[in-house]
Amino acid sequence: MPTGVIVVLIVTLASLALVQWRVVRRWSSRPARTAGTVAAVAAALLTVAAAVGLLAGAGRIAPDGVRWISAAGLTWLATVFYLLLTLLVLGVLWVLARLVRRFRPGFDGAPLRRVVALVGVVGAVVATLYGLVEAATPRVTHTAVSLASMPAAFGPLKVALITDIHAGPVRNRTFVQGVVDRTNAEAPDLVILGGDMIDGTVAQIGEDLAPLRGLRAPLGVFAVTGNHEYYAGDAVNWVQRWRDVGVRPLVNESVRLERGGAAITVVGVNDRKGTPPLAVDYDAAFAGVDPAGFALAVAHEPLQGREFAKRGADLQVAGHTHGGQLWxxxxxxxxQQPAVAGLEKVDGMPVYTSRGAGAWGPPVRVASPPEIAILELRAA
Structure with missing residues (x-):
């Protein structure tokens, strides 16, 4: 579990205890005190449930029996995030009010802060509910990419880019099957899995990726690791699991694809945070690759595009960012990343960064809808 998340959980529990002790128990109305106490206890339980979901994602707890607990707790984390933003705004208003009172001693900023607090609480709940709906079904996006280096004889290439499903604590086999069905409906020539397919171990959630066996693409289905494949210490088994379901891992290696008398090369590397025997090795990946040919580079993070650009790749596809996930x-x-979402450039090389099909942590997305990206590559 990331240290920053642990800190947020501890701060949340401490804040709830402080509110209960210093505010709720001093209310004069007994019904109000009871309601406030119930709300504080419920929030504390949801915070503990969030920890359960994060432990399931780290492979410490089997997710099957606790998915509803994980879903509730992790959703609560999104609400906590927006409540913390509200507290930040209230803190700024309090400081500003103190400064104004130096020049206008009678100034009272409390009414404004109460309004902001109410708007913030309602906004946090509304944003979370909206984000749950937005995150539930990834949409298919289409992007045309014209590249002067693309061999015209190869013909237009339709690439389906699937990243960041994060099956495990909340998303299960049914969700993965939906992604596969929507991808196949687009009839892609090539499917690329860009990492972070899961959160957990093969023993716990390996069957959740079984639907990947149904992906159909005449030029193949390829995958690279993301950082989350390593978090549960099971990356080697996940790479083997991909092979078991008919997906070709690109472990610091390349594959040559031929069509219409022309050829392109797909070059894939491990995530930059990978550890041996699956550490990243750009030189090994580009060994034997024709520098004059067209190279489609695959790596989990757009930041890795800087290494690809040095080696003459023509286009990179990536994920990792979730497009921010929560505005x-x-x-x-x-x-931290040179590209966030969509088609951008990194050191002069085009990079398409998918927002991802799933979500990490809260199954919530605000102003960053999930996607299955369909790229249509053509010769300029």
Whole structure:
């Protein structure tokens, strides 16, 4: 479980205890005290449920028996995030009110803060409910990409990019099957799985990826690891699981695809946070690749595009960012990644970053809908 999330859980529980002790128990109305106490206890239980969901995602708990607990707790985390934003705004208003009172001693900013608090609480709940609906069904997006280096004889190439399903604590086999069905309906020539397919171990949720066996693409189905394949310490088994369901892993290697008398090369590398024997190795991946030919690079993070650009790749596809997942996280992601969503450039090389089909942590997306990306590559 990430350290930052642990801190949020501890702070949330401590804040609930403080509110109960310093605010709720001092209310004069007994019904109000009872309602406040029930709400505080419910919030504390949801916070504990969030920890259960995160432990299931780390492979510490088998998710099958606790998915409803995980779903409730992890959804609550989205609400907590927006409540924390509200607290931040209230803190700024309190500081501003203190400054104004230096010049206007009679100024009272409390009424404004009460309104902001009410709007913030209602907004947090509404945003979470909206985000649950938005995250439930990934939409199919279509993007045309014209590339001067694409061999015209190869013909238009329809690539389905599936990333960040995060099957495990909340999403199960049914969700994965839906992604497969929607992908097949697009009749892609090539399917690429861009990492973070799961949260957990093969022993616990390996069957949730069984529907991947049904993916259909004449040029093949390929996959690279994401950072989450490593978190439960089971990356080697996940790569084997992909093979078991008919998916070809690209473990720092390339594959040549031929059609119409022309050829392109798909180059895949492990996630940059991977550990041996699945650590990233760009030089090994590009060994034997014709520098004058067309190379489609695959890696989980758009940040890895900097290494691809150095080696002359023509296009990278990636995931990882979730497009921010919960607004306004996309602006924070931009500080760490050179691309966030859609078609952008990294060191002069085009990179398509998928928002991902699933969600990590809260099964909630706000202003960042999930996607199955269909890229239509053509010669410029």
């Amino acid at each position: 306004p996280f996309r602006y924070i992601v931009k500080l």
